[in-house]
Every structure is written in C-alpha cells, then in structure tokens.
Amino acid sequence: MLATLAGDLCLVSGLAVLMLPLLVTELSRPRDGLWGAVVLLLGLVLVTSSDRLRGAPMLAVACAGLLISRLGSEVAQARWQQLSPEEQQRLKSSERWSTSLQQLSVTLSTLLSKSGQALGSLKPKAPAADRPEGSSRTGKRWVRPEPLADAGKTEVVNAEAPEQKAPEPIEPDPEAATPPSEDG
Numbered sequence: 157m158l159a160t161l162a163g164d165l166c167l168v169s170g171l172a173v174l175m176l177p178l179l180v181t182e183l184s185r186p187r188d189g190l191w192g193a194v195v196l197l198l199g200l201v202l203v204t205s206s207d208r209l210r211g212a213p214m215l216a217v218a219c220a221g222l223l224i225s226r227l228g229s230e231v232a233q234a235r236w237q238q239l240s241p242e243e244q245q246r247l248k249s250s251e252r253w254s255t256s257l258q259q260l261s262v263t264l265s266t267l268l269s270k271s272g273q274a275l276g277s278l279k280p281k282a283p284a285a286d287r288p289e290g291s292s293r294t295g296k297r298w299v300r301p302e303p304l305a306d307a308g309k310t311e312v313v314n315a316e317a318p319e320q321k322a323p324e325p326i327e328p329d330p331e332a333a334t335p336p337s338e339d340g
Contacts, residue, residue, distance in 0.1 A: 159206035
C-alpha cells in the first residue's frame with residue numbers, strides 16, 4: 157500500500173517536473189527533463205513492484221522518497237530566491253497562470269490533432285472493390301487500356317490502330333536444301 161502511494165506521488169511529481177519548462181520557464185533549468193524522467197521511472201517501478209516491496213526494502217524506499225522530496229524543496233526554494241521581485245510578483249498573478257494554461261491547452265490540442273493525422277495515414281487503403289475502375293492502389297490510373305475479354309471489343313480497339321501488313325513467310329529453296337554430292 158505504501159509503495160503504491162509513494163509511486164503515485166512520484167508519478168505526479170515527475171510529470172510536474174516535466175511540465176515545468178512549459179508552465180514556469182523562469183524556474184526551469186536545462187536538465188529538468190532528465191530528472192523528471194528519472195522520478196517518473198521511480199514511480200513506475202514503485203507502482204508495478206508494490207507487491208514485492210515489504211519490510212526493509214519498503215523502509216529504504218520510504219527514506220529515499222523523503223530525501224528526494226527534501227532535496228526537491230531545497231532546489232525549488234533556491235530557484236525562487238534567484239528570481240527578481242518583479243518575476244516573483246508576476247508568477248503569483250492569476251493572469252500569468254491562465255495564459256500559461258491556455259498556451260498549454262493549445263499545444264496539447266495541436267499535438268493530438270497531428271498525432272490523429274499521423275495515425276490516420278497509417279490506415280490501410282480502401283479495398284479494390286471500393287476503388288474506381290482502372291485505378292491502382294496508389295490512386296494512379298493506367299495510361300494504356302487493359303485488353304478486353306470478348307473478341308468483338310478487341311477488334312474495335314485494334315481498328316483504331318493503323319493496320320500493318322504481316323511479312324510473307326520465306327519459302328526454302330529446294331536446291332539449297334539438298335546436300336552436295338561427294339562426286340562432284
């Protein structure tokens with residue numbers, strides 16, 4: 157139970173650290189994404205392995221969680237102290253937070269629509285029965301007509317082409333076909 161609760165807290169705090177550059181750029185630092193991912197990983201391990209963490213290992217996890225939270229609060233206080241009074245006042249205003257949340261919602265909706273388009277392009281193409289006649293799977297049409305099955309229509313297609321005269325067969329010469337005699 158304690159491992160699941162600690163894992164849930166780690167998942168929430170890891171997600172918060174990952175969202176920090178999007179919501180509060182003044183307090184974020186370049187490596188916050190890495191530390192947010194580490195905390196998320198810890199949360200996933202705690203949630204999925206909660207049945208195996210009993211006794212001393214669970215006590216170690218609880219102590220580590222307390223140490224990590226204490227370190228996190230120290231870092232947050234130090235970052236807050238580095239801000240100018242104008243920046244601190246701006247971060248306390250509700251207008252700043254509503255603007256940040258609005259920008260985040262626009263970004264997430266754009267991300268969802270683009271991912272929907274990407275998944276839509278992965279759908280299989282329409283079956284051959286649904287495609288118009290003469291079009292291929294890619295939607296391109298054939299340049300030349302396909303030969304038709306019945307002979308009446310084949311003659312009409314061939315009638316459009318100029319007639320060509322077939323070459324006459326060459327008959328073999330009867331004298332050339334006889335082998336030479338040894339006498340002569």
